Amino acid sequence: MSCNTIRRWFRTxxxxxxxxxxxxxxxxxFILALLNFTSSLTAxxxxxxxxxxAFFGYxxxxxxxxxxxxxxxxxxxxxxxxxxxxxxxxxxGNYLFNSAYYFSSITSVALLDCWTVGWVILFTWIFxxxxxxxxxxxxxxxxxxxLCLVLLSDAGVGGGGGSNPLLGDMLVIVATLxxxxxxxxxxxxxxxxxxxEVLAMLGVFGMFFSVIEIVIFExxxxxxxxxxxxxxxxxxxxxxxxxIFYSMTPLMLKTSGSTLYNLSLLTxxxxxxxxxxxxxxxxxxxxxxxxxxxxxxxxxxxSKSEKNLNPSLExxxxxxxxxxxxxxxxxxxxxGASP
Numbered sequence: 297m298s299c300n301t302i303r304r305w306f307r308t309x310x311x312x313x314x315x316x317x318x319x320x321x322x323x324x325x326f327i328l329a330l331l332n333f334t335s336s337l338t339a340x341x342x343x344x345x346x347x348x349x350a351f352f353g354y355x356x357x358x359x360x361x362x363x364x365x366x367x368x369x370x371x372x373x374x375x376x377x378x379x380x381x382x383x384x385x386x387x388x389g390n391y392l393f394n395s396a397y398y399f400s401s402i403t404s405v406a407l408l409d410c411w412t413v414g415w416v417i418l419f420t421w422i423f424x425x426x427x428x429x430x431x432x433x434x435x436x437x438x439x440x441x442x443l444c445l446v447l448l449s450d451a452g453v454g455g456g457g458g459s460n461p462l463l464g465d466m467l468v469i470v471a472t473l474x475x476x477x478x479x480x481x482x483x484x485x486x487x488x489x490x491x492x493e494v495l496a497m498l499g500v501f502g503m504f505f506s507v508i509e510i511v512i513f514e515x516x517x518x519x520x521x522x523x524x525x526x527x528x529x530x531x532x533x534x535x536x537x538x539x540i541f542y543s544m545t546p547l548m549l550k551t552s553g554s555t556l557y558n559l560s561l562l563t564x565x566x567x568x569x570x571x572x573x574x575x576x577x578x579x580x581x582x583x584x585x586x587x588x589x590x591x592x593x594x595x596x597x598x599s600k601s602e603k604n605l606n607p608s609l610e611x612x613x614x615x616x617x618x619x620x621x622x623x624x625x626x627x628x629x630x631x632g633a634s635p
Contacts, residue, residue: 317552318595321560324548327541329567333575334534335394341527344517346394350387351506352531353538357499360539365496373489376497382481383501389474391509392467399464410440411469413558415476420555423480431597432555438594439559445587479554482546491546498542556598563591 335349393409413436420426485494510518521527548557566587 314596317548317556318560318592320544320548321552321556321595322563324541324544324557325561325564326567327537327544328561328564329571331534331537331541332564332568333571334530334537336397337530338527338534339397341524341530343521343527343531344398345510345514345521347387347391347506347509347514348518349531349534350390350538351503351510352535353542354383354499354502354506356535356539357495357542358503359499361492361496361543362499365492368492370490370493372493372497374485374493378481378485379494379497380501380504382478382485383498384505385474385478385481386498387502387505387509389471389478391513392471392474396464396467396471399460399467409468409472410562411472412475412479413440413555413562415473416479416554416558419476419480420483420553424484426553426555428555435594435596435598436555436559438597439562439591440594442562442587442590442594445583445590476554476558479549479558483549483554483557486546486550491550494546495543556595559595559598566591 335346338345338349417426417428417436421428482494482498545557548560
């Protein structure tokens, strides 16, 4: 086989593009694992305040991306109420998901988190017109199988059933619904608009809804917290990780879509195992390595078959896709009506 033939073969497969998307997804997944680990540390240190943690993350998004947005004197392309709805979904998802750990086992929460992928597939098909192939469903199924294997292996570590397993499981399922709505909405926004506006407005409205929920749900918990240097550093670490995670998410959504994004996040539970090894010197079962390999194969199959199936902002004739054009026209009308 000649060198030219090999180069043509690699270009046809688009391996570099696929690998770069997979690596980006795993970077985001690893940061998510760090966020979950930091969140558990704050709980162990006596701070039962998931919304407060998220508030500082939204504050960081607002200060950085919002300042750049103001400096550029950037006018909103998408109406503000779309961003308010997006932030509402995101805040509720974070609150419900973190609250579920107090009622159900870690294993149950992680397993039910897979529901996000199903919701995303449904919503992208309904609202964005995304088409899925059999190979993509096969890749998604392999990712689910790989995660189930690692959860079965980790069942002993995950703890018991929790104080109220049914309530905890319901909280996770509702949280995945909110996360899916947030991810699909953010995918739409970043493909229609620049990521800077999306992140800045998500930060602003995320802060707004977080403050409301802190006053309603967490005020007494915060009053009972004994603050220490270690706890403050944990909050700072979570805020930095939150900012990096949310800043990288639009890039992942823009290049691969919300379905592959959520499939990539399934490996966060596996990265959490590696974190446990370094921080707690825990032993890892051999099944983890097999599980990670299965998920990796599933992600590769999905991302490779996704290449030619992503919905475009334009139709085949070069005209704007009406599904995307609708919100754009509403945004222009809103801007035109503003003083």
